[in-house]
Amino acid sequence: MNLPSSFSLRKLPGVLVVDDELRSQEALRRTLEEDFDVLCASSADEGMALLEREQASAGIRIVLCDQRMPGTTGVQFLKEVRSRWPDIVRIILSGYTDAEDIITGVNEAGIWQYLLKPWQPEQLLLTLQRAAEVWRLQQENQRLSLDLRTAEPVLKRRVEAKFDKARQRFGLDGMVRAPGSPLNAVCDLVARVAPYDLSVLITGESGTGKEMVARAIHYESRRAAKPFITENCGALPDTLLESELFGYKRGAFTGAVEDRIGLFQQADGGTLFLDEIGETSPAFQVKLLRVLQEGEFRPLGSNRPVSVDVRVIAATNRDLEADVRTGRFREDLYYRLATMTLHVPPLRERATDLPLLAARLLENSGQALGKAATGFTAEALACMAGYRWPGNVRELQNEILRMVALGDGPTFGADLLSPRVLQAPPIDPPSSEAAPVDWTANLSGGLRERMEQLEYQVLKAAMIRHRWNKSRAARELGLSRVGLRAKLTRYGLEQA
Structure with missing residues (x-):
């Protein structure tokens, strides 16, 4: 469909011009009509009738009123407008500079601007454009104020719903297993140990779901609402692993252009899962042992210790007891981590x-x-x-x-x-030690x-x-x- 060039789909801000002089009305209309939807009234009564009709759809955002009119003044008219439609931006246009009128207008009628005749088209247009922006900001402020009053309970319900969903997915209920599964014994231990702040070592082959078990411990514990942070210790060399876990200060080493908060601090109050703990070097194991014993550490480049409250869950696919005997893994760290040991069976079992x-x-x-x-x-x-x-x-x-x-x-x-x-x-076929399978059942x-x-x-x-x-x-x-x-x-x- 072809539309005439004067047709516009955008809704222009509405302006009500109240002036008893028709020539003044026309001059104002010609100046404003390209940027505003202009309505004109020759008296206060006519202006009030237009407002009552148009404000049903919030059509008028600005009232531009002459101060001297028969029967009433612009200030008196705008005072009534303020009492009934306080969001409308009110502007007085007058050829007189009576200080008392200005003060009364500002105090009683809430006049936003007091313009003097003769007015300049550019100045008038700029003033009304600013007035339209003031109206928009008032509406936005009201909306945000309403949002703030309702945000807390709404956000609280949303957070609780997401937390319940996460707990169902990552807690014990989310671990898929059959009634006779060997994983059931692991889940029973998880349910018993999760409420207590004990360090847990999870063993098992790669890919068996050790991180899944760690998450289940976290979501079944009192720390469930706090962070669960994971780190694969076998994926990084000692220097990078230390900076990842403990953080660093700007300038601590080449490339440290800003402070970085380590994973221990990020997990404060929650759980830190250290996967592939058996791949760490003895030198790093000493630093990790101190954090577990003292509950504090120093970020790289800092002289001040940082205290944290973190539950550590570690996992490995290695035989750490054998590594302890060969000296590859520190015995004191092993017993610090293995307060409780859980073994995740492989999928073939x-x-x-x-x-x-x-x-x-x-x-x-x-x-x-x-x-x-x-x-x-x-x-x-x-x-x-x-x-x-x-x-x-x-x-x-x-x-x-x-x-x-x-x-x-x-x-x-x-x-x-x-x-x-x-x-x-x-x-x-199953070994003699395993439970026999009845192939002829x-x-x-x-x-x-x-x-x-x-x-x-x-x-x-x-x-x-x-x-x-x-x-x-x-x-x-x-x-x-x-x-x-x-x-x-x-x-x-x-x-x-």
């Missing part, structure tokens, strides 16, 4: 947890990649269960991310698994029928693992390709 854990990771991966993801096929779950997962939960997470990225969803099959998972040899019928059912399961697992490559499956099972094909035909697996 958590067979019952794998389906639940895979489902949770699939949900998270789908959300991260913006794709629909509802579940896995039985074949995919069987392949996952038959793999050892040397990278533990971290490897499983990356594998599922890969499946979601490659698949069309929402259900993901075994064909999306990487070759190392599909072609991996079966997990070793789901079999039925006589001996022959049960043997056939077991053979079917072995064949199907091997074919899935090798992506239905008959040569590879036959080689694993010690069969000829012809013999394997006959068995597949017999059990109806050929079409799969």
